[in-house]
Each structure stands twice: as structure tokens, then as C-alpha cells.
Amino acid sequence: MNFFQEKAVTSSDKTFFQLREEIVEGHISAGSKLSEVELSTKYEVSRAVVREAINRLEACNIVERKANVGARVVTLTSEGLLELYQIREALEGMAARLAAQHMPDAEINQLSSLLEGQQDEVKQRNVYYQEAGDLDFHYRIIVGSQNQQLITMLSNGIYHLARMYRVQLGMTGPRVTTAYDEHIHIVRAIANRDGELAEILMRRHIQYSKNNIAVKLSNMK
Amino acid sequence: MNFFQEKAVTSSDKTFFQLREEIVEGHISAGSKLSEVELSTKYEVSRAVVREAINRLEACNIVERKANVGARVVTLTSEGLLELYQIREALEGMAARLAAQHMPDAEINQLSSLLEGQQDEVKQRNVYYQEAGDLDFHYRIIVGSQNQQLITMLSNGIYHLARMYRVQLGMTGPRVTTAYDEHIHIVRAIANRDGELAEILMRRHIQYSKNNIAVKLSNMK
DNA sequence: AATAACAAGATTGTCGACAATTTGTCTATT
DNA sequence: AATAGACAAATTGTCGACAATCTTGTTATT
Numbered sequence: 001m002n003f004f005q006e007k008a009v010t011s012s013d014k015t016f017f018q019l020r021e022e023i024v025e026g027h028i029s030a031g032s033k034l035s036e037v038e039l040s041t042k043y044e045v046s047r048a049v050v051r052e053a054i055n056r057l058e059a060c061n062i063v064e065r066k067a068n069v070g071a072r073v074v075t076l077t078s079e080g081l082l083e084l085y086q087i088r089e090a091l092e093g094m095a096a097r098l099a100a101q102h103m104p105d106a107e108i109n110q111l112s113s114l115l116e117g118q119q120d121e122v123k124q125r126n127v128y129y130q131e132a133g134d135l136d137f138h139y140r141i142i143v144g145s146q147n148q149q150l151i152t153m154l155s156n157g158i159y160h161l162a163r164m165y166r167v168q169l170g171m172t173g174p175r176v177t178t179a180y181d182e183h184i185h186i187v188r189a190i191a192n193r194d195g196e197l198a199e200i201l202m203r204r205h206i207q208y209s210k211n212n213i214a215v216k217l218s219n220m221k
Numbered sequence: 222m223n224f225f226q227e228k229a230v231t232s233s234d235k236t237f238f239q240l241r242e243e244i245v246e247g248h249i250s251a252g253s254k255l256s257e258v259e260l261s262t263k264y265e266v267s268r269a270v271v272r273e274a275i276n277r278l279e280a281c282n283i284v285e286r287k288a289n290v291g292a293r294v295v296t297l298t299s300e301g302l303l304e305l306y307q308i309r310e311a312l313e314g315m316a317a318r319l320a321a322q323h324m325p326d327a328e329i330n331q332l333s334s335l336l337e338g339q340q341d342e343v344k345q346r347n348v349y350y351q352e353a354g355d356l357d358f359h360y361r362i363i364v365g366s367q368n369q370q371l372i373t374m375l376s377n378g379i380y381h382l383a384r385m386y387r388v389q390l391g392m393t394g395p396r397v398t399t400a401y402d403e404h405i406h407i408v409r410a411i412a413n414r415d416g417e418l419a420e421i422l423m424r425r426h427i428q429y430s431k432n433n434i435a436v437k438l439s440n441m442k
Numbered sequence: 443a444a445t446a447a448c449a450a451g452a453t454t455g456t457c458g459a460c461a462a463t464t465t466g467t468c469t470a471t472t
Numbered sequence: 473a474a475t476a477g478a479c480a481a482a483t484t485g486t487c488g489a490c491a492a493t494c495t496t497g498t499t500a501t502t
Binding site for chain 2 (some may be wrong): 010080
């Protein structure tokens with residue numbers, strides 16, 4: 001589940017993780033107000049640690065804060081989704097390019113065998129895009145870029161917001177085997193050390209995902 | 222100077238801005254430790270506001286913090302510079318593409334005339350890449366993308382770190398008229414609503430900048 | 443009736459003090 | 473002499489209280 005292992009050393013960390021999960025999973029609804037005192041009693045910590053947690057969520061673009069007024073969970077809009085996926089396209093495209101340049105052969109082989117292992121499930125039971133598998137794939141490529149700032153940006157910030165959209169729009173939908181094939185092609189480009197192609201394919205792949213979600217979103221209105 | 226007008230409403234804001242400026246401009250040296258008590262006496266505020274300011278700086282990748290140990294200003298390395306410019310290339314390239322799609326004609330015209338106004342200085346006195354002009358150019362395109370998350374990311378986070386590198390490596394160097402010509406071509410692509418080309422040109426432009434700085438950096442060692 | 447000024451309540455911002463953790467030094471043991 | 477352990481100093485983490493600001497509802501004035 002937690003690919004990028006985050007260990008909560010301080011109390012603020014724990015509160016931050018809990019709060020983030022509740023928001024992303026939809027237990028705290030989008031657009032709702034975050035009262036510092038309310039949360040501090042709920043989690044049994046002081047207001048100071050709640051404030052710090054909220055500040056960190058703000059840095060992730062998961063909550064918005066106004067001075068002297070308070071913090072609200074962001075609202076999910078089709079514009080926001082579009083914006084987010086434009087950023088993902090740019091950054092993960094670059095990650096794929098860099099992975100083609102820097103990813104060690106060993107890691108590429110692991111990634112290949114990971115996909116091969118998924119092949120059976122996909123072809124027989126049509127259960128790809130099972131969050132976990134998709135996530136694992138993307139995360140390994142991001143790490144493969146060996147760009148620490150890029151890794152941090154994507155895993156700390158963008159990833160959770162993207163998941164929030166998927167979870168709250170009920171993305172268990174179709175997009176089954178096609179995504180799998182796209183993954184295959186991307187890995188092949190990386191294995192061939194073709195950064196140019198890897199970037200192009202990754203960007204296409206993310207565009208398709210976006211379109212898939214955007215359809216769902218427009219259906220809900 | 223401040224394109225994206227940031228007004229400090231709260232005391233934390235002010236401390237954050239001051240601290241960020243001192244770090245970026247090199248008055249607080251890279252790699253140095255940030256003591257909360259020391260800073261709180263220096264700026265005459267409580268530790269709480271200093272903590273909040275430091276947290277924000279951490280979100281900008283300008284300081285690094287370890288739990289129960291403290292915060293340090295990041296150290297400037299050639300790897301860090303490389304990573305930063307890879308990110309800029311991806312994000313600003315996307316910004317240029319989006320600007321070609323969404324930027325209003327009026328803004329494009331303003332941008333064109335801005336460059337025309339700079340032409341004299343450039344051709345006659347060789348003083349382009351005068352920080353301000355370059356900055357204004359990039360910022361207008363970022364805003365032209367009309368992607369709010371992208372705008373926030375670049376202006377709040379990445380921009381200041383990039384400036385920190387430039388300032389502390391003494392980037393007043395050459396790269397005079399070439400950058401100007403690159404700007405011209407990018408605007409032309411945007412005016413033609415050619416997002417594909419605008420992105421390519423912007424990415425090249427940023428690659429050149431990176432190379433220019435990387436040379437300086439390797440000379441200093 | 444509409445608007446403006448005001449007051450009460452609630453929420454966020456700031457502060458100083460205490461608790462927990464780390465770091466460095468000194469001592470004791472092998 | 474080197475290592476381990478314990479102690480002391482300093483720094484960060486957490487807390488509750490107070491101050492400043494915003495919001496809401498009421499009253500007064502036109």
C-alpha cells in the first residue's frame with residue numbers, strides 16, 4: 001500500500017497522515033471546513049500540531065487556507081482535474097525520459113517481470129487497473145528518474161491529490177487491458193534506453209487516463 | 222521586482238518572506254543551520270511563527286528539516302541544479318504549450334511589445350539577461366497557461382530556488398542576445414497558437430540556460 | 443425598507459513555558 | 473587506547489492561554 005514508506009516520528013506527522021487519509025478517502029468531504037479546535041479534540045492533540053498538519057496539507061494542494069479565516073478542503077472540479085493531469089503529464093513524462101537514461105538494468109528487469117506477473121490476471125480476469133498495480137508501475141518509473149526533487153514532488157504532493165480524485169469519483173471503471181498494454185510499451189522504451197519515446201508514450205498514457213476520468217466526472221453532473 | 226504580488230497579512234508571512242529573501246540572496250549562507258530561537262530573537266517574533274516560516278521554506282525545497290534535529294538551508298550542488306532544471310524544463314515547457322492554447326490575444330500582444338521594448342537595449346548595449354526582463358518573460362507565459370496549480374508551483378516554489386542558484390553563482394554572465402532571440406521565437410509560436418512548437422522551443426531555451434549555469438558551477442570547484 | 447454602525451461570539455494568530463529528544467562530554471571499564 | 477554508558481546542555485516538539493481578527497446578528501439612522 002505505502003510504496004514510499006513514510007514513518008511518523010513526531011505527533012504532527014501522525015496527525016498529518018491521518019488527516020490526509022481521511023480527506024483523500026473521502027471521510028472528510030471535499031470543500032468542508034477544517035476547524036482547528038474540532039480536529040485537535042478529535043485527534044487528542046494540541047492545536048499547534050493540527051495547525052502544522054494543515055499547513056502541510058496546504059503545501060500538497062489538498063487544502064486551501066485563508067489568513068484569519070481558516071482552512072477548507074479543496075473542492076473537486078473538472079478544471080482542477082484537468083490542471084492536475086497536465087502537470088502529471090509534464091512531470092511523469094520527464095520522469096520516464098530520465099528513467100530511460102538513469103534507471104539501473106536490475107530495476108528495469110524487476111519492472112518487466114512485475115508486468116509479466118500481472119499479465120495472467122489481466123488477460124483472464126480483466127482486473128487490471130487495480131490501483132495497486134498501476135500505482136506500483138508509475139512509482140517505480142518516478143524513482144527510476146533518480147531526480148530527488150521530482151520524486152518528492154510527485155509522491156508527496158501530486159500523487160495524493162490525484163488519488164483523491166480517483167477515489168471520490170469511483171474510479172474502478174473500465175480502462176482495463178489498454179492501460180496494461182501501454183505500460184508494456186513504456187517499459188520497452190525504457191529498456192531500449194529510448195528516452196524520447198518513453199516520454200511520448202508516458203504522456204499519451206496519462207492523457208488517456210485523464211480522458212477516462214473526465215468522462216466519469218462529466219457523467220456525474 | 223515582485224511580479225506575483227505577495228502581501229504579508231500575518232506575522233508568519235512577513236517572517237517567511239524575510240527569511241526566504243535572506244537565504245535566496247545569500248545573506249544566510251547555503252547549508253547553514255537555522256536555529257529557531259536564534260531566528261525568533263533576530264526577527265523579534267515567537268518561535269511558533271519562525272517554525273511556521275521554516276515549514277513553508279521546507280515546502281519550497283529551500284530548507285531541509287529533520288525531526289528533533291532541526292532545519293538547514295539546502296546546499297547548492299550540481300546535481301541539485303540539474304534536477305531543478307529538469308523540472309523547470311518539463312513544467313515551463315508545458316506552460317508554453319498551454320499558453321499557446323489559452324493565453325488571450327491581448328496578453329500575447331503585451332508580451333510581444335515588452336520584447337520589442339527590450340530590443341534596443343539588447344542590440345546596442347548588450348545587457349540582456351538582466352534578470353528582470355528574463356523573469357518577466359517567463360512569468361507571463363506561466364500565467365498565460367491559465368493552470369492555477371502550475372502557476373503556484375512555479376512561482377511559490379521552483380522560482381525562488383532557481384533564483385538562489387543564479388544569485389549565489391553570480392549569474393550576470395554572458396548569454397546575452399541569444400536568450401533574447403529565443404524569447405522572440407517562443408512568443409512567435411505562442412502567437413501562432415502552435416503549442417507543440419512553443420513547448421519545444423521553451424524546453425530548448427531552458428536547456429541552454431542550464432548549460433550556461435552548469436559551466437559556471439563547474440568552474441567554481 | 444435599506445444601509446451602516448456596533449457588539450457578541452467564535453475562530454485563528456501569537457506567545458511563553460514545559461516535555462521529549464538529540465548531541466556532546468566526561469567517566470569508567472575492558 | 474578504545475569503546476560503552478551516563479550525565480548535562482541545548483534544541484526541537486507540544487501544550488494551554490491570551491491577543492487579534494473575522495463573522496454574525498442586532499440596533500439605530502436615513
